[in-house]
Amino acid sequence: xxxxxxxxxxxxxxxxxxxxxxxxxxxxxxxxxxxxxxxxxxxxxxxxxxxxxxxxxxxxxxxxxxxxxxxxxxxxxxxxxxxxxxxxxxxxxxxxxxxxxxxxxxxxxxxxxxxxxxxxxxxxxxxxxxxxxxxxxx
Numbered sequence: 188x189x190x191x192x193x194x195x196x197x198x199x200x201x202x203x204x205x206x207x208x209x210x211x212x213x214x215x216x217x218x219x220x221x222x223x224x225x226x227x228x229x230x231x232x233x234x235x236x237x238x239x240x241x242x243x244x245x246x247x248x249x250x251x252x253x254x255x256x257x258x259x260x261x262x263x264x265x266x267x268x269x270x271x272x273x274x275x276x277x278x279x280x281x282x283x284x285x286x287x288x289x290x291x292x293x294x295x296x297x298x299x300x301x302x303x304x305x306x307x308x309x310x311x312x313x314x315x316x317x318x319x320x321x322x323x324x325x
Contacts, residue, residue: 193217194307195238197227197255198273199247207242207303214304216311223247224255231268238268240310242303243291245274256289265289269310273298 194216198204204220211218219236221227224247230236245252252272259265272285275296285291294302 191237191239192311193219193236193238195219195221195227195230195236195241195268197221197224197241197247197252198244199223200244203244210300210303211307214307216307222249224250224252224258226250227255228258231264239313240307241268241270243270243272245272246276256285256291260289269313271306271310 192215194211196204196207196211196218198207198220199222201222204222208218208220219230219234219238221230224243226249227241227243228250231238243252243255252274256265256270259268259270269292270289271292271294273294273296277285277293277295282293285293292306294306
């Protein structure tokens, strides 16, 4: 598995998860999904995935997006795992907080295919630019 090509989608709505999965898989991304923040933490910790992008819904049962971001922040993982929040209910104050405190990008639902792919491609390229050079056979 090419970890430099992995996206983690954290979304409680199964239909939306599958639409996003299909969209990104058709574009050649390695897609992982989680139905809430707790599930996402298990995927990061237990499955050892290293996504170059996490697409995160804020309103979810069990562990919402805000709580997930708080855990990433406490673990100093907000730079390691770039997060784009996708939410229909985010206001300007919350948008500023998401950007300032967690370094998140914010997209309002419904987001266009072009916007989603644009962010994914930009984050993937940024991750590659920051990766150390790899020698032969690595």
